[in-house]
Amino acid sequence: MSFTDKLIAMKVLKFNEGELSIFGIPGFIFMANTVGILNHNMEKRFGKDGIDLIYLLGKHQAYMGSSAFLGKYGYRKDLNSFNMVIKQSEMIGQGKSEILKFDQKNKILILKNLNSPVAKTIRGLYGIQKKPVCDFYRGATTGCFQAMFDEKNDFLGIETKCIAKGDPHCVIEVREITSWGKDNHLVKEQSPKESPENEEFSKFTLNNILKPS
Numbered sequence: 001m002s003f004t005d006k007l008i009a010m011k012v013l014k015f016n017e018g019e020l021s022i023f024g025i026p027g028f029i030f031m032a033n034t035v036g037i038l039n040h041n042m043e044k045r046f047g048k049d050g051i052d053l054i055y056l057l058g059k060h061q062a063y064m065g066s067s068a069f070l071g072k073y074g075y076r077k078d079l080n081s082f083n084m085v086i087k088q089s090e091m092i093g094q095g096k097s098e099i100l101k102f103d104q105k106n107k108i109l110i111l112k113n114l115n116s117p118v119a120k121t122i123r124g125l126y127g128i129q130k131k132p133v134c135d136f137y138r139g140a141t142t143g144c145f146q147a148m149f150d151e152k153n154d155f156l157g158i159e160t161k162c163i164a165k166g167d168p169h170c171v172i173e174v175r176e177i178t179s180w181g182k183d184n185h186l187v188k189e190q191s192p193k194e195s196p197e198n199e200e201f202s203k204f205t206l207n208n209i210l211k212p213s
């Protein structure tokens with residue numbers, strides 16, 4: 001039985017009156033094409049600000065969702081739970097992930113994505129890209145990992161390889177923001193600017209996503 005089948009059997013993945021929810025959190029499904037086109041055009045029109053928003057939204061969504069999952073079922077914050085969280089990322093269609101490094105002590109994660117649908121879409125529609133493009137997945141991976149620690153830790157995810165660039169797979173590395181070297185060109189390119197939207201996202205707490213008005 002697949003992870004998704006189990007969730008349906010456990011009635012945590014529900015379809016009711018045109019509404020979809022998982023763990024009580026309302027959801028919405030996009031085509032991978034839509035996400036790829038959105039990603040590409042957010043950058044084209046708004047430059048790095050557009051990419052920052054997509055990254056921060058991914059980070060926020062995954063942090064909230066992972067915290068809800070871990071809290072609701074009382075899972076310990078360890079590799080086993082992280083594997084479950086990653087299965088959810090696969091369930092929503094972000095591609096198959098493989099953990100290359102999960103170092104809780106030094107707070108480092110390296111995750112490989114074997115078939116990122118967004119990267120494949122962007123490569124297919126717009127050709128080989130000069131830089132990594134999986135900004136939502138990069139944010140989501142960062143948020144999932146951040147949920148394994150307490151609230152004072154803040155993490156930054158960097159995509160070091162991407163299928164859209166012609167690499168055979170995508171790789172995301174997540175570390176505490178303070179432990180990334182500032183001279184690293186990928187860190188310069190992918191660190192989000194402080195933004196008022198990020199402050200706004202953080203006001204959307206677990207409580208109000210679980211109980212929408």
Ligand SMILES: [Zn+2]
Nearest residue numbers: 119134162170
């Ligand atoms: Zn990628």
